[in-house]
Amino acid sequence: MKQPKKNKIWVIVGIVAFVAALASLFVYGALSRESELEQQVRQAKEEGCLPLVLLSSMTGSYQYVGTDAAWTAQYAVDQINQTGGINGTPVRLIVADTGSSPDSAQRLLEDVQSQLLCVLGPVNAPETAAVAEDVAQYGLLDIGTYSFQGALEQAAPYGAAYMSQSVKGEIAGVTAWAACNPDIHSIVIFSDQADSSKQESAAALQEYLPQLGIEVLEVVDVPMDSNQRQYMQAAIQALNRKPEGYLSLLDDNGYANILLQLRQRGVEEGRRIISSFTGFTQDMIDLAGDNLDGTYIWSKFNPYEESSQWAELSLVYQEEHGGAIPLNTIVVDLYDAIMALKQCCEELNITGNGNNQTVQREQVAQWFYNSPEVQGIQSTFYWKDGEKIKDYVLFVFEEDTPVKQEK
Amino acid sequence: MKKTQKLELALAARTGRLWKMSTSLWINFMVFALVIIALTWIILLGFMRNQYRSRELDSLEQSVWNMTERFIQEDAETTFGALCKTNGLFAQVVEEGGQTPLLSLDNQGDRSEPQQEDLVPQDLFQQLDQSDGYLFYYVPDTAHNTQWAVWAVVLASFGGNRQVLVVSKSMANIDALTTVLLQLVAVVIVLVVMIAALLAMFQAKSYLRPIRALNRKALDLADGDLQVDFPEEGPLEIVQLSNSLARARDQLQETETLQRDFIANINHDMKTPVAAIQAYAELLLSYSGEIPEKREEHLRIILQETDRLTALMNTVVELTKLQSGTLTLHPAAFSIQKTAETVLEEFRIQPKLAGFTFELQCKEDIQVMADQTLICRVLQNLLNNAVKFCGEEQRVLLSICRVEGEKTAEISVTDYGIGIAQDKQNLIWERYYQVEPYCRDKVGAGMGLNIVHQILLLHDAPHGVVSQVGEGTTIWFRLREAEHEAT
Numbered sequence: 015m016k017q018p019k020k021n022k023i024w025v026i027v028g029i030v031a032f033v034a035a036l037a038s039l040f041v042y043g044a045l046s047r048e049s050e051l052e053q054q055v056r057q058a059k060e061e062g063c064l065p066l067v068l069l070s071s072m073t074g075s076y077q078y079v080g081t082d083a084a085w086t087a088q089y090a091v092d093q094i095n096q097t098g099g100i101n102g103t104p105v106r107l108i109v110a111d112t113g114s115s116p117d118s119a120q121r122l123l124e125d126v127q128s129q130l131l132c133v134l135g136p137v138n139a140p141e142t143a144a145v146a147e148d149v150a151q152y153g154l155l156d157i158g159t160y161s162f163q164g165a166l167e168q169a170a171p172y173g174a175a176y177m178s179q180s181v182k183g184e185i186a187g188v189t190a191w192a193a194c195n196p197d198i199h200s201i202v203i204f205s206d207q208a209d210s211s212k213q214e215s216a217a218a219l220q221e222y223l224p225q226l227g228i229e230v231l232e233v234v235d236v237p238m239d240s241n242q243r244q245y246m247q248a249a250i251q252a253l254n255r256k257p258e259g260y261l262s263l264l265d266d267n268g269y270a271n272i273l274l275q276l277r278q279r280g281v282e283e284g285r286r287i288i289s290s291f292t293g294f295t296q297d298m299i300d301l302a303g304d305n306l307d308g309t310y311i312w313s314k315f316n317p318y319e320e321s322s323q324w325a326e327l328s329l330v331y332q333e334e335h336g337g338a339i340p341l342n343t344i345v346v347d348l349y350d351a352i353m354a355l356k357q358c359c360e361e362l363n364i365t366g367n368g369n370n371q372t373v374q375r376e377q378v379a380q381w382f383y384n385s386p387e388v389q390g391i392q393s394t395f396y397w398k399d400g401e402k403i404k405d406y407v408l409f410v411f412e413e414d415t416p417v418k419q420e421k
Numbered sequence: 422m423k424k425t426q427k428l429e430l431a432l433a434a435r436t437g438r439l440w441k442m443s444t445s446l447w448i449n450f451m452v453f454a455l456v457i458i459a460l461t462w463i464i465l466l467g468f469m470r471n472q473y474r475s476r477e478l479d480s481l482e483q484s485v486w487n488m489t490e491r492f493i494q495e496d497a498e499t500t501f502g503a504l505c506k507t508n509g510l511f512a513q514v515v516e517e518g519g520q521t522p523l524l525s526l527d528n529q530g531d532r533s534e535p536q537q538e539d540l541v542p543q544d545l546f547q548q549l550d551q552s553d554g555y556l557f558y559y560v561p562d563t564a565h566n567t568q569w570a571v572w573a574v575v576l577a578s579f580g581g582n583r584q585v586l587v588v589s590k591s592m593a594n595i596d597a598l599t600t601v602l603l604q605l606v607a608v609v610i611v612l613v614v615m616i617a618a619l620l621a622m623f624q625a626k627s628y629l630r631p632i633r634a635l636n637r638k639a640l641d642l643a644d645g646d647l648q649v650d651f652p653e654e655g656p657l658e659i660v661q662l663s664n665s666l667a668r669a670r671d672q673l674q675e676t677e678t679l680q681r682d683f684i685a686n687i688n689h690d691m692k693t694p695v696a697a698i699q700a701y702a703e704l705l706l707s708y709s710g711e712i713p714e715k716r717e718e719h720l721r722i723i724l725q726e727t728d729r730l731t732a733l734m735n736t737v738v739e740l741t742k743l744q745s746g747t748l749t750l751h752p753a754a755f756s757i758q759k760t761a762e763t764v765l766e767e768f769r770i771q772p773k774l775a776g777f778t779f780e781l782q783c784k785e786d787i788q789v790m791a792d793q794t795l796i797c798r799v800l801q802n803l804l805n806n807a808v809k810f811c812g813e814e815q816r817v818l819l820s821i822c823r824v825e826g827e828k829t830a831e832i833s834v835t836d837y838g839i840g841i842a843q844d845k846q847n848l849i850w851e852r853y854y855q856v857e858p859y860c861r862d863k864v865g866a867g868m869g870l871n872i873v874h875q876i877l878l879l880h881d882a883p884h885g886v887v888s889q890v891g892e893g894t895t896i897w898f899r900l901r902e903a904e905h906e907a908t
């Protein structure tokens with residue numbers, strides 16, 4: 015028998031309602047389930063510790079930064095706990111792996127944002143750009159990779175860079191390099207157009223360098239996961255422009271491969287090549303070897319600093335890294351940021367597990383956004399409008415050893 | 422010359438050009454073959470040739486990049502030589518501002534002079550300035566009347582002077598191979614065309630053989646040979662055509678038989694009254710003109726025979742009108758019972774039918790929608806027919822009844838005479854058909870029932886016959902009721 019049309023509609027409505035109810039239950043269940051990170055934070059608090067969450071890329075393409083970040087944070091927390099913690103409260107570091115994914119970083123932050131005094135990380139520019147708007151919305155201090163102006167403005171006044179501004183460092187580094195090599199009047203820049211921070215730096219340099227009498231002939235795009243042929247083609251593209259100098263904004267692997275190609279294809283004088291701090295790792299030095307001789311690189315710190323605190327840190331790092339010295343700027347910057355957090359909490363008399371968390375969060379954020387001068391492990395620094403103000407260091411390689419250039 | 426042949430010639434003259442079917446079929450087969458060949462040729466030329474060339478160029482590009490990668494190795498020249506030999510390439514390394522190549526290798530990997538001076542164009546470095554450090558271009562290969570495919574890639578820049586690797590490959594081998602391939606294909610195509618032409622010819626002949634046979638037989642039929650046999654050979658459609666022609670032949674045979682009978686009948690029917698009129702007229706003239714009783718009798722016979730002749734002529738005219746389709750129906754509602762009574766009354770009052778009994782069986786009066794005049798004619802003819810065949814009983818029954826569920830009235834005329842054999846019943850409607858030919862007492866010209874048939878067909882009225890030999894015959898027909906027609 016044919017079913018009346020009205021009855022059919024009611025059957026469909028019933029099925030839809032049933033499916034919607036099931037979906038709602040599923041979503042509610044998923045949302046109400048406590049994540050692993052939340053559990054860790056709650057557990058730390060229950061055990062009388064101040065939880066310190068670091069969003070770090072322990073896996074994926076930014077792993078090389080993330081692992082150093084995690085090591086440094088743990089080292090700093092151990093140092094703090096050895097001296098009685100913060101206002102007597104022990105600190106517990108909780109490292110959350112973002113997998114080098116901006117989406118993952120956003121989700122992790124969302125999970126724990128309401129339970130924290132502040133958050134450390136993410137430790138790379140794309141992830142930081144992704145969470146910048148969120149931290150402003152949550153009203154939670156984020157000490158992350160705000161190394162370029164765009165993300166810092168989005169997170170204001172809750173974003174504080176643990177590292178100094180990369181663009182300013184690029185300009186300062188190139189300015190110093192140009193001063194050392196006044197005969198260089200044209201360059202090619204190697205950059206990764208997929209990385210917004212590198213794009214920003216390249217644009218700023220293209221605008222700034224003519225003021226120094228240097229023409230930027232071309233910005234050669236070198237994607238992060240290029241193969242050997244692509245590195246070769248990028249080098250050929252640069253050589254074909256016949257520049258007098260070469261500037262790399264690439265990461266360590268990209269820079270080392272481009273450097274090898276340039277040196278083997280006619281760039282005999284190392285002084286004509288300068289790299290950004292992003293290329294400054296032991297892996298890069300191992301890969302490039304003596305081809306680095308005479309080349310320049312700028313950094314946000316001096317890995318060969320002789321102060322006792324740094325010497326101790328460097329020694330421990332070498333012991334745990336097969337003798338490699340800490341070259342990644344995050345080792346210094348994150349250590350300094352955590353120590354600054356200790357100083358902040360002590361000045362504000364905050365333990366982080368009190369009942370007035372909202373007020374404390376606001377106080378901590380304000381302290382960092384425009385901080386007093388802080389004594390870092392190598393030099394003094396301070397934050398102004400979330401930007402870390404600190405000196406830059408220029409090195410020139412003697413064979414494969416970086417030697418600091420005096421100003 | 423036969424009439425049909427003249428007709429063929431006239432048709433050919435009228436259409437201007439008339440090809441034989443075998444020619445048309447052959448042309449169609451050939452067009453099909455040529456289309457396939459054209460497609461094959463296009464695929465070979467447009468696809469395979471380009472594909473082959475593309476693969477060669479890809480191989481060239483790969484070799485160029487391999488050489489560029491190995492330039493930084495110490496044994497670069499050896500590697501270059503090996504790649505040149507393996508891939509049949511010519512390689513040069515030229516320096517910006519230099520007069521002669523730094524290195525020049527032939528396709529055996531040995532140092533040699535460049536194959537052609539213009540493989541490195543004068544403005545190579547200007548062209549490179551506009552590029553990303555590598556270029557691809559063609560240079561005419563004057564020796565082989567083809568082209569060189571050339572890649573130029575910057576290898577290095579020493580002191581601001583670029584060193585460029587120029588790798589070239591002549592397309593001569595590719596073109597030669599393509600030419601050989603195309604020549605082979607051309608030969609194959611010519612063979613295919615020839616075979617296709619022969620096959621098409623045989624195929625066309627094979628298809629046409631039964632058609633030609635049928636055509637010959639059809640011409641024989643057209644020339645009047647009604648005994649012709651149509652062969653049932655060939656494909657289904659040809660066999661069907663053969664059967665159709667056989668049926669047409671049978672129809673012609675039947676019609677001819679009927680016509681022959683009609684002429685015999687009409688001849689007899691007309692001759693009889695004419696002979697009677699002539700005989701009695703001569704009697705009047707020579708003998709009975711003076712004897713009033715005889716004269717009156719003879720004149721009455723003459724008039725009687727004249728009426729009979731007139732009736733015969735009227736019947737022929739009526740039948741001709743029906744068959745020619747010039748008769749127009751004038752349908753109207755009328756009482757079939759009253760009409761039947763009127764017609765029956767005409768029969769009852771005829772003195773010659775004094776011994777006959779005409780019965781009307783009608784339970785209710787029914788209004789029918791039809792041409793009343795023509796229906797009267799139908800009834801008259803049926804009654805006439807019944808009178809002729811009612812036998813000794815001399816009883817005719819006209820019955821009218823309503824057919825339930827169909828809104829029609831069924832009218833039937835029944836005699837109780839000799840009846841009609843089962844196998845003859847379908848023939849009674851045919852023109853000129855007579856159950857017992859040449860039986861002068863009981864038959865006319867065989868047109869009465871044919872007129873009934875034609876009138877009822879015009880009315881789209883179902884009709885039929887029910888008969889048993891020795892028991893009698895009922896001929897019936899149905900007319901639509903007027904009310905039903907109105908709605």
